[in-house]
Amino acid sequence: MSFDSFLSKLKTKASELKTEALKYKNKDFLNAAMAGSALIAMADGSVSAEEKQKMVKFIESNEALSVFTTTDVIKAFQDFVSQLEFDKDIGEAKAYQALGKMKSNVEASRLLVRMIIAVASSDGNFDGNEQRVASKIAKELNLNPAEFELQ
Incomplete structure (x- = not known):
């Protein structure tokens, strides 16, 4: 194996490690x-x-999450939806627990609230139930719902 080949392999491995590190970080x-x-x-x-579709497009366009495959994204989404469908209370508890891990990151929390509002309004209707959930999520993330024009 030549030195150039060895160096090329090393760079590839370093790039793969960086991608893996980003995946776990996010x-x-x-x-x-x-x-x-x-x-x-x-x-x-x-x-x-x-x-x-709105949720998948957001993930694909978000640089921090672009390391995840669409399959990973859809699986994570379906897991939360399945938990909510199976037992609403337990599903909500698990979902809010996952959201709670972002409380200390205000920038990420704001991005999350903007994203869920975009997902909710993607069907052309941001109804009262969706507004209440968005407001509850904002509060869970220690954000003021009024900042997002929520009550």
């Missing part, structure tokens, strides 16, 4: 984003195709 944000998306999507009792 796993809490991914879970919080999917928990919030599931809560807001289920606020009206069902998850629309528009809500799913």
Whole structure:
């Protein structure tokens, strides 16, 4: 093996490690984003195709989360939705627990609230149930709902 080949392999491995490190570093944000998306999507009792598409587009366009495959994103979202469908109280507790891990990061918390509002309004209707859930999520993240024009 030549030195150039060895160096190339080393660079590839370093890049793979960086990607893996980023994935674990942002796993809490991914879970919080999917928990919030599931809560807001289920606020009206069902998850629309528009809500799913908006959530996936957000994850794909977010640099910090672009290390996750669409399959990872969809699986995390479906896990939270399944928990909510199976037992609403336990599902909500798990979703708010995932969101709570982001409380100390104000910038990430604001991004999460903006994202869940975008997901909720993607079907053209941001109804009272969705607004209440968005407000509750903002409070859970120690943010003032009024900052997002929520009551």
